[in-house]
Amino acid sequence: MAEAFDHGGGVRSVRVPIPDNPLGHTLVYVVDTDRGPVLVDTGWDDPAAWDALTAGLTACGTSVGEVAGVVVTHHHPDHHGLSGQVREVSGAWVAMHAADAAIVRRARETRPGRWYAYMAAKLTAAGAPEEHVAPLRAARGRRTLPGLSPALPDREIVPGELLDLPGRRLRAIWTPGHTPGHVCLHLEEEHPAHLPGRGRLFSGDHLLPEITPHIGLYEDPDDATVTDPLGDYLDSLERVGRLAPAEVLPAHQHVFADASGRVRELLAHHEERLTGLLALLREPLTPWQLAERMEWNRPWSQIPYGSRTIAVSEAEAHLRRLVKLGRAEPVTGSEPVAYVAA
Numbered sequence: 001m002a003e004a005f006d007h008g009g010g011v012r013s014v015r016v017p018i019p020d021n022p023l024g025h026t027l028v029y030v031v032d033t034d035r036g037p038v039l040v041d042t043g044w045d046d047p048a049a050w051d052a053l054t055a056g057l058t059a060c061g062t063s064v065g066e067v068a069g070v071v072v073t074h075h076h077p078d079h080h081g082l083s084g085q086v087r088e089v090s091g092a093w094v095a096m097h098a099a100d101a102a103i104v105r106r107a108r109e110t111r112p113g114r115w116y117a118y119m120a121a122k123l124t125a126a127g128a129p130e131e132h133v134a135p136l137r138a139a140r141g142r143r144t145l146p147g148l149s150p151a152l153p154d155r156e157i158v159p160g161e162l163l164d165l166p167g168r169r170l171r172a173i174w175t176p177g178h179t180p181g182h183v184c185l186h187l188e189e190e191h192p193a194h195l196p197g198r199g200r201l202f203s204g205d206h207l208l209p210e211i212t213p214h215i216g217l218y219e220d221p222d223d224a225t226v227t228d229p230l231g232d233y234l235d236s237l238e239r240v241g242r243l244a245p246a247e248v249l250p251a252h253q254h255v256f257a258d259a260s261g262r263v264r265e266l267l268a269h270h271e272e273r274l275t276g277l278l279a280l281l282r283e284p285l286t287p288w289q290l291a292e293r294m295e296w297n298r299p300w301s302q303i304p305y306g307s308r309t310i311a312v313s314e315a316e317a318h319l320r321r322l323v324k325l326g327r328a329e330p331v332t333g334s335e336p337v338a339y340v341a342a
Helices: 047-059 083-090 098-109 112-125 130-141 229-243 259-280 287-293 305-324
Strands: 004-006 011-017 025-031 038-040 069-071 093-097 155-157 170-174 183-187 200-204 247-250 328-330 339-341
Touching: 004 047, 011 047, 025 047, 025 247, 069 083, 083 093, 093 098, 098 155, 112 130, 112 305, 130 305, 170 229, 200 229, 229 259, 229 305, 259 287, 259 305, 287 305, 305 328, 305 339
Parallel strands: 038 069, 069 093, 093 155, 200 247
Antiparallel strands: 004 011, 011 025, 025 038, 170 183, 183 200, 328 339
8 A cells, every 4th residue: 555645735745665774764755836746855766665656656646757856855865766767757857956966976977996995995094893894895896886876966956045846935955964965945835734833844864853864974085075064964953943844844754843842852962972972082992993882773793784884984973073173182193093082
């Protein structure tokens, strides 16, 4: 049975499954416009996901062939994966923020061996043990790398501007952090149930009701710029909190109200986590050692290989924030670089 829900005011959602992922599904939103339905995200590029999306659109009273456009909140495959297939069937345009479009372009153009070598070097510099890095060294000769042929968007989402959705007022809000080009979308229309607040917010992965999005490093093999993704995320959270929407329509879990309250919870969570990391950094630790000691949803020994790489990236993002704030510093002469509380 197709899982579709009517949120009122010409907005529906379809639950599109994510294969082998504890998140379970992506909520793809279907927004009615004067030129036909526009999707906010599309879901994972997988046959079961495609079947769920097409069945869900049918349950919404439309079809893939009628889709006029796709607005992508960010480039991750559980959001952008099916965009190309939707465009092939319908001729729809696909829009994305320039920063994430650049990542899509780079992913398509970079040789797999370059990615493996880059990730091996990054993990080695973070203090990863050889048994974790070895599979990446062994994979350098592969000619293909899964997930690196995402669809190129053909429209750019410009922060602060209304998107070209005839009959609707959907404004792009740039919210970097989870990715450098993540956007939330503010539907500047009265809530259909007249809830207090300013319209509705399609929040992608930026603002979720019960979980915190992954904040890791922005990876680019050809750019050595020292970014601050966690700082970007915290600034973006405050910007969204000031919008005070009546309701938030996230890409995972469920719709919720009180965006400002959720923003306060997330800001407090990250401040608490940074304070906890400073306690760990009473002794010098590499990013890998810090990740081993951080609190995750399961013991480190039970975290699978790929998730450990993601965890180290998150540890590094927190370290960068602490260094930028002057609360931690690298240990001179350490190799790999260790950090200690300042």
